[in-house]
Amino acid sequence: MSTPRVIRVAIIGCGSYGAEHAKFLATFAGVKLGAVADLDAARAEDFRQKYGADYATTDVARIWADREIEAVWICTQHHTHAPLAEAAAAAGKHFFLEKPLALTLADCDRIVAAVERAGVTASSGFKLRFFPAVAAAKAFLAKPTLTVAQVLDDHWASDFWANDPVQGGGNVLSQGCHIVDTVLHLHPTPPVRVYAAGGNRHHPTRDIVDTAAITLTFADGAVANVAVGDCGVSPHSSKFALQQSDGARSFSLYNRLNSLMTREDKKITEHPAQPEDGAAVIDRAFVSALANNQPSPCSIRSARRTTAVMLAAIESIHTGRTVDLTAPPYAAAMVLS
Ligand SMILES: NC(=O)c1ccc[n+]([C@@H]2O[C@H](COP(=O)([O-])OP(=O)(O)OC[C@H]3O[C@@H](n4cnc5c(N)ncnc54)[C@H](O)[C@@H]3O)[C@@H](O)[C@H]2O)c1
DSSP states (O other), X not given: OOOOOOEEEEEEOOSHHHHHHHHHHTTOTTEEEEEEEOSSHHHHHHHHHHHTOSEEESOHHHHHHOTTOOEEEEOSOXXXXXXXXXXXXXXXXXXXXXXXXOSSHHHHHHHHHHHHHHTOOEEEOOGGGGOHHHHHHHHHOSSOSEEEEEEEOOXXXXXXXXXXXTTTOOHHHHHXXXXXXXXHHHOSSOEEEEEEEEEOSSOTTXXXXXXXXXXXXXXXXXXXXXXXXXXXXXXXXXXXXXXXXXXSOEEEEETTTTEEEEEETTEEEEOOOOOOXXXXXXXXXXXXXXXXXXXXXXXXXXXXXHHHHHHHHHHHHHHOSOEETTSTTTGGGGOOO
């Protein structure tokens, strides 16, 4: 009998979301947590002890040179995503890179080029696609004509790194990408235009966009409205919510997209709420793809497309104009294969 294959992995970035991935990677049968890395040596060592990694390091080059490590999870500030992803790919490591892909279109392009040059398998952190209620909603309604969606956070501290224009890019880019990714995932044709209004409403000391109302048009004529900001979680619909209709049927996703209600022939069905499984939903799919030499379940091109749509929405807020996603510089990022 052959021994089941175990994939040795490393985590780069031992912060709050690195911990979310570590919980899964330290306990999943097909995975061995080989190494953890952080700029902060004590944080990396705490992680090593807590999650049982073989070694902790402050030098990512040690991981690139470690031939036993097949894949890395990059869970660091957004401005470090492109250089770390490029280095991982150049070292032949498959990688899971947290969202958003990067803070500029040029950095997104660098990441996609590095993955395709090296032929590694790469994913980004758009976990909402993998929530069971989202999958059930997609199966219920294949050709939506209208989407209304939101990600509304509680207030973020102005000195939070994700509100730093260099390291994070602000709430709209950082969190809006999650719900816009889900909207793109649920529409069968590509987005062709984006218009957005909004700006900076709560963080006068930061040059970032924290509030946005985004309108998307798709190639088949469908439209979506998306509200984003750290202006306060809605008590009824929750932080993440999404509704769709196609002229005959409709659904509401609420309770952070873990609950689904569908409506057909005026009959409403409330489906059982799903427990939230955190990042495990996407980690499980990515590990399975690696183990079975399958394509990434969340391709790097699709993650670039989502990030590019967010950057176009922010451009629209700054210029007051509609952005054509079928023209340069965005058109190339809309191509998924
Ligand atoms: N998918 C989700 O739902 C979700 C939720 C929260 C955060 N995130 C994402 O996870 C990523 C990390 O966010 P966080 O909240 O864990 O941040 P954090 O500040 O808690 O942790 C980041 C860690 O990375 C380390 N780091 C930074 N640069 C490094 C480098 N070059 N080499 C090694 N270590 C480095 C920092 O020292 C820090 O310990 C971000 O992309 C964020 O948007 C995703």
